[in-house]
Amino acid sequence: MRPQTVDARRGLILDRDYKVLAVSIGADAVYALPEVIQDVQGTARKLAPYLSVSESELVRLLRSRETGSVWLARGLDPDTAKAVRSLALPGIYLVERPQRYYPQGSLAAHVLGIAGSDNQGLEGIEYYYDEILRGVPGKVVAERDASQRSIPGGALNYIPPEAGKDIVLTIDSVIQYNAELIIRDAVLSSQSDRGLLLMMDPRTGEVLANAIYPTFDPNNYQKVPISQRRNVAITDQYEPGSTFKFVTAAAGVDLHITDSARIFNSELYWEIGGGRVRNSDGQARGQISFLEAVERSDNIVFAKLSVEMGPHAFYSYIRGFGFGGRLGVDFPGEIAGTVIRPTDSPTELLQWANIGFGQGIAVTPLQLLTAVCGIANGGQVMRPHFVKEIRDSQGKLIEVIEPEPIGPPPVSAYTAAVISEMLRSVVVNGNGSRADIPGYFVAGKTGTAQVPEGGGYGDERIASFVGFAPVDDPRVAGLVVLYNPKVEAAYGGVLGAPVFKEIMEESLNHLGVKKRAPQSVSAVGTAR
Numbered sequence: 001m002r003p004q005t006v007d008a009r010r011g012l013i014l015d016r017d018y019k020v021l022a023v024s025i026g027a028d029a030v031y032a033l034p035e036v037i038q039d040v041q042g043t044a045r046k047l048a049p050y051l052s053v054s055e056s057e058l059v060r061l062l063r064s065r066e067t068g069s070v071w072l073a074r075g076l077d078p079d080t081a082k083a084v085r086s087l088a089l090p091g092i093y094l095v096e097r098p099q100r101y102y103p104q105g106s107l108a109a110h111v112l113g114i115a116g117s118d119n120q121g122l123e124g125i126e127y128y129y130d131e132i133l134r135g136v137p138g139k140v141v142a143e144r145d146a147s148q149r150s151i152p153g154g155a156l157n158y159i160p161p162e163a164g165k166d167i168v169l170t171i172d173s174v175i176q177y178n179a180e181l182i183i184r185d186a187v188l189s190s191q192s193d194r195g196l197l198l199m200m201d202p203r204t205g206e207v208l209a210n211a212i213y214p215t216f217d218p219n220n221y222q223k224v225p226i227s228q229r230r231n232v233a234i235t236d237q238y239e240p241g242s243t244f245k246f247v248t249a250a251a252g253v254d255l256h257i258t259d260s261a262r263i264f265n266s267e268l269y270w271e272i273g274g275g276r277v278r279n280s281d282g283q284a285r286g287q288i289s290f291l292e293a294v295e296r297s298d299n300i301v302f303a304k305l306s307v308e309m310g311p312h313a314f315y316s317y318i319r320g321f322g323f324g325g326r327l328g329v330d331f332p333g334e335i336a337g338t339v340i341r342p343t344d345s346p347t348e349l350l351q352w353a354n355i356g357f358g359q360g361i362a363v364t365p366l367q368l369l370t371a372v373c374g375i376a377n378g379g380q381v382m383r384p385h386f387v388k389e390i391r392d393s394q395g396k397l398i399e400v401i402e403p404e405p406i407g408p409p410p411v412s413a414y415t416a417a418v419i420s421e422m423l424r425s426v427v428v429n430g431n432g433s434r435a436d437i438p439g440y441f442v443a444g445k446t447g448t449a450q451v452p453e454g455g456g457y458g459d460e461r462i463a464s465f466v467g468f469a470p471v472d473d474p475r476v477a478g479l480v481v482l483y484n485p486k487v488e489a490a491y492g493g494v495l496g497a498p499v500f501k502e503i504m505e506e507s508l509n510h511l512g513v514k515k516r517a518p519q520s521v522s523a524v525g526t527a528r
Contacts, residue, residue: 001485007137008137008161009161009163011134013112013126013166016169017172021102022104023167026096027075027096028076028078029093029095029096030047030078032053034070037062037260044062050080050083074099075099078460081094085269105177107173107180107220108171108210109315110210110233127332128166128330132390135162138160138161139159151300165392167387170386171206171209175199175506175507175510176182178503181444183480186482187482192463193479193483194484195482196230197209197480197503200369200370200384202382202468205383205384205403211505216228226294231514234329234364238362238451238481239361241449242357243358243368243479244357245297246375247318248355249302253411253415253489254317254415260418260422262290263400265285272350273350295426302356303353303357311343314356320381325337327347327367327370337367342441370382374409375420379410381405381410383406385401386402386455388400423471424442424471432445432467435465435497440508441469444500446465446492446497447496448493460484461485462494463482464480464482465479466491480503
């Protein structure tokens with residue numbers, strides 16, 4: 001009365017328009033009952049040519065007595081299964097077992113993750129939602145003879161498996177596909193080590209695309225190293241550089257310390273806390289308005305604003321935007337990033353001055369995009385999520401994942417509108433001009449960050465651009481990150497902004513957002 005497990009069908013993973021991204025298909029597997037096998041060496045020799053297992057390894061498996069049965073190979077193609085079956089070897093049996101298949105190949109691979117041969121999720125959404133996807137296995141208990149053949153008319157008890165539930169993602173396959181092509185081309189043309197393109201609906205926190213290059217095919221995930229399968233948007237942190245300045249600006253405006261017109265002095269360098277702060281281009285700009293400082297990404301002005309706010313006040317805004325803690329995204333491996341806790345020590349002033357322009361703080365790409373979505377969404381930060389719905393195996397809706405705010409708004413709606421206007425001006429008048437799309441009114445911020453190395457900063461750079469559009473009615477927000485580009489002009493405004501423009505224009509067009517004439521846009525973001 002040896003029981004035999006009957007695997008449940010693993011649930012589907014679909015995109016937001018119900019296109020199948022992951023499915024389980026039937027495939028033969030071969031297993032052995034070692035206690036039945038008399039000629040171990042001969043059995044291994046006959047099996048080895050058909051299985052991706054060496055003869056010596058087969059011998060070891062066939063001599064195993066730790067369990068009653070042992071798996072020899074899974075996922076056999078039909079011809080191989082037929083050949084093994086025709087051998088009719090005593091103690092060798094074939095059974096159909098579900099095998100995970102990704103019909104779109106590498107599309108959204110870093111989101112989907114992978115599933116193992118035992119119907120279990122190993123990475124990504126497959127892992128995070130494994131309990132929902134895997135279902136409940138069934139069981140057959142049958143009366144068998146010494147060769148494990150079912151006895152006609154013998155006792156039989158069948159407990160059917162319960163199929164897993166289906167997961168509907170927030171991912172839009174069209175936007176995801178375009179993002180993957182665009183970031184691949186950007187990485188290759190800029191000779192970057194890696195590239196990331198992340199797209200989100202700022203109103204809901206729904207992740208529309210999560211594209212990383214180099215990528216991989218989850219059907220053949222064993223061919224790439226684990227590091228290449230990691231979703232760096234969530235699992236890795238980096239210093240954001242000037243893309244972080246919108247947070248500093250928002251805090252300063254919300255505290256009524258600054259506005260667009262306030263004049264700052266941007267000298268050649270500014271001494272603070274035992275060190276010096278300089279602009280990335282080494283220039284002294286003299287008397288400039290805060291809006292000009294945003295447009296031209298002036299480090300000294302943002303360092304001064306950070307110190308004027310004070311570490312405790314600034315820290316509360318940073319945390320309010322979601323930095324320095326996990327966002328609670330429905331994906332495994334999320335890290336919190338690194339934000340120092342302020343003290344009253346004067347030795348920290350230099351570090352807080354640096355944080356004002358995005359150095360000395362580490363964030364995940366998802367955190368940065370989520371924060372800028374808070375500006376686009378009128379000050380309310382929404383929790384990012386990858387899953388939109390859960391349905392049963394018959395397609396019946398079980399659960400809808402509703403949009404969820406992350407705590408109270410970190411800034412007022414007025415502050416968010418002012419910062420949106422400033423970010424629009426960066427694109428119209430500043431160093432983000434390569435991201436502009438006539439009729440779509442892009443708002444955004446460039447960033448060219450140094451990479452920490454050995455207690456200082458090395459030669460590697462990260463070029464990025466973060467923003468949203470249309471500025472007065474945001475539908476999509478996005479983040480472009482190029483890691484260690486090796487071309488001469490390795491700047492966010494030169495490399496990241498054009499990539500952002502391309503994916504944003506295609507995404508808005510795909511979503512049916514119509515272009516408008518300049519005079520039809522509200523005053524927010526178009527005053528300059």
